[in-house]
Amino acid sequence: MDLTEYKICKAPDCAYYIPNFITEEEEKQLLGNIYSSPKPKWKELSHRRLQNWGGLPHPKGMVAEDIPLPHEDGPLFYPTITTVNVGSHSMLEFYRPVKPDDEKDDSSQSLSDRHIGSLLLEPRSLLILQEDMYTSYLHGISQVAEDVLSGDIFNIELCSSNIGDVLVRDTRISLTIRHVPKVVKANMIFGRRR
Template sequence: MAKPCEVSEDLDEYAVKDAPPTVYYVPDFITEAEEEYLLQQVYRAPKPKWTQLSGRRLQNWGGLPHPKGMLAEKLPDWLLKYTEKISALGAFAGKTANHVLVNEYKPEEGIMTGVPQTEESRYVLSLLLRRRSLLILQGEMYERYLHGIRGVAVDTLTERVANLSAAGGQVGETLTRGTRVSLTIRHVPKVCRANLLLGRK
């Protein structure tokens, strides 16, 4: 991932100061029309494109990650615009994003961190992600910290939400969840050709 000094100066104002390095939160990164367009494309995807996991549904675009390297596939045009836009911010140290995960969460769905939820001593902070916002995690925050989404129907905001003011939230505010669709855009560094994965010389 990019170091903070490699990130576009345009992002400096969006750095989350009350978090370990490095977190950027950009509200309203896309317009309402772009949001509607992206959701249309997500739900137009053929049914086999969806994978049902515990706590969410998932679409995988750009290739299937593999220990020997990802067998890359061309991203569809509707995703390319956004992978290029985020790459241009310096989010991937000059490289271009080549992989996208689309996650759909219903209320009370989420992702476990691998750490028991009762082990509060491991909890560092929360982030509030509004619709159409962009979250960039780099450096220590990306490499050393586990993240998860608790499977609840209602969230109550506390002072431990690191980007509370940037996201327009208030301590004590309760937010009822609807269906959430998120795009995880990343650069997979290890990519292999089809003949290598298939064992051809």
């Protein structure tokens, strides 16, 4: 698949956005599978729930941490992270991180001062993040009930919505697909021997 037509040119390198990556029927099937998962598979976090399939992230490999917002995913999943968005739209916000030498200057601590832009993630879309968009910026989702679309949305020209539209949020599911090149056995991390 040639991704050139899906590159988000207004964002720092490198992000791709593919609207309608899956069909409505595929979305329904995915949602059915997710909601029918056994309760122990869900991990409760602040204002959201999470399912990890294939392991739990750990600095030494795969084995859970609460993820603050905004956050970075870290080097474990580098160089590419992909997300299929289902159920509802969402707005992914990007921020410059606070550098250690900036910590003395309180004005640089403001989240709004560090905001560089947003990505509108519509239902059934695919987002691919690489390079600086993955390694150099923090990302997060604000806890709001609706989004007023503005000019700071990097991918607005690839979306079906327009600047000025108001989108009401519903339950959104993010299917994040990561390649983890380094996998370790749980007994190496927790000190168990067999």
